[in-house]
Each structure stands twice: as C-alpha cells, then as structure tokens.
Amino acid sequence: MGDAAARLTHEAQNSGDYVKAHLCEVSARNPGKNVMIIQHETYDGPDNLTGVTEDYDIEIGGNGFDVFVFDTGSFTNDGDMGYENWAWSGVGWTRSEDMRTVTFN
Template sequence: MKKTRSKVMSTVAGAAILGMTIAIPNYGAVGNVAKAEEPVQQELTDEEKGQALEQHVEAQAQPPNVNIDIDPVAIFDSISETIKTADNRGGFVKAARETVSFHTDYSLNVMVLNLSNDYDESSYSGVHYFDTFTYDGAIYGVWAFEEGTFVNNGDGGYDNWAFYGWFDRDGGTVEFRLP
C-alpha cells in the first residue's frame, strides 16, 4: 500500500511541477449503478503546485527507511537444515542465499561467502543478519544488509560465493545499493 501511495504522490507532484492537469477517475459506484462516472478534470492552483513540489523534494531528500522483521532463529535453522540435505557445496551456497532472501522478503541484499577466500567486506552498512556456517569443513559468512561493497579476491563460483540484491559487479567486486 505504501509503494502505491508514493507512486501516486510522485505522479501528482511530477504533474504539478510540469503544470499538467491531472484526470482522476472516480470508479466508486453507489447501489446498483451500472455505469462508472466520467473522469473529473482537476486544475491545480499555483499554491497546490508549490505544495506538491515541496512534498516531492522532501520525499526525495529523506533517507530510505528499511524496516524488515527478521527471525534469525528461523534463518539459522533453515540454513542448518540445508547443510544436512545439500549434496554439494555449490548447492549449499545457493540454498543459503535463497533461504536468507526468502526470510527477508527479498527486500535486502544478501551475500554468502567462503571465509577462507581472500576477501574484503569492510564497507557495508545496515546489517540485519550475519552468521557463519560450516559446510564440509569450509566456513561461510552469510549477510543480509542494506548496502556496501564486497571484494572477493579468491576463487569465484558457487562453491565460494553467491549473492542477491541490487548491485553492480566488476569481476570480484560487488557494489550493493538499496532498491
């Protein structure tokens, strides 16, 4: 609901900035009315345009608000079960990525990384979840976070890492951002 509301406000604000007239159809029917009403044309005053522009600018200036409810015990239990059932390391790494993505409603960036690789994860923020898991002697870090950069200087491939989210990748460097 919030996403729809913000898209409507952005559309109204954008139209107001451009001095456009907005047609807002009224499809609400009363009783057994069979015909929808015609769209109502509404011209915004200069004051309303200014208010819409002000709201649009304020909305753009606000930092993103990421409020995700995570059950770390459920994530841990799910990944631990994956360790027992995965037939290979690559399968475990992909399953761990999908497990964390699912438990965060696919709204956070996720990294699963073999910690024996030479890596740098020093520039990330907004961590909502972190834990380590051992699969067949290899220790993996599992993160769910908002943004940051991970650099894998070691071997790539699903045996060593997998990630999900909104990112730009250049070889072993992955720069994550908020959606």
C-alpha cells in the same frame, strides 16, 4: 538452518548446492535486503556495509562462510568465482569488470 535448506543439505552433491540453498532461505526471510554468503578464505572482509540486520558464520562442506544481510556495501572475492565460494542476492548490485567485486547500492 531451516527445513528446506536442511533437506537440500542431505541431498546436495557439492558445497555449491548448500550455498545456493542457504542463500534462498536467507533471501526469502529478508525481502528487500541484500544477502552475501562468502567463504572466509576468499576475502578480507566487507567494505562499507550499512543497514546490517544479520551477520553470522556457518560451515558448509567443511568450509567456513560469513553470511551478511544488509542494505549497501561491497565484497571482493579473491578465490574461485563459483558457488563453492560465494553467492549473493539483492537489489541494485553491480560487478566490477574483473567480476571479483560486487557492490550493492
């Protein structure tokens, strides 16, 4: 984790803050790419990812998360919809009507 995210880790009040901080750090070092951070227990894995440049696990607030940096693909969150379970950034994304699936084109 970088210095900025590490500082936020010590100051954050909940895991949602940690997730947002890590998302900002990963997005900043990967301009033009899509980034997804999602809790292990809330999804069954990504669908049709292409152009993956980073794929790793982190622990935030005692929970395991997957971090992906990629070009296209989709994720469906079966858990809570808040930052405690997922966060993303990128270009050309849409959400399903039920808000549970994010597709990056």
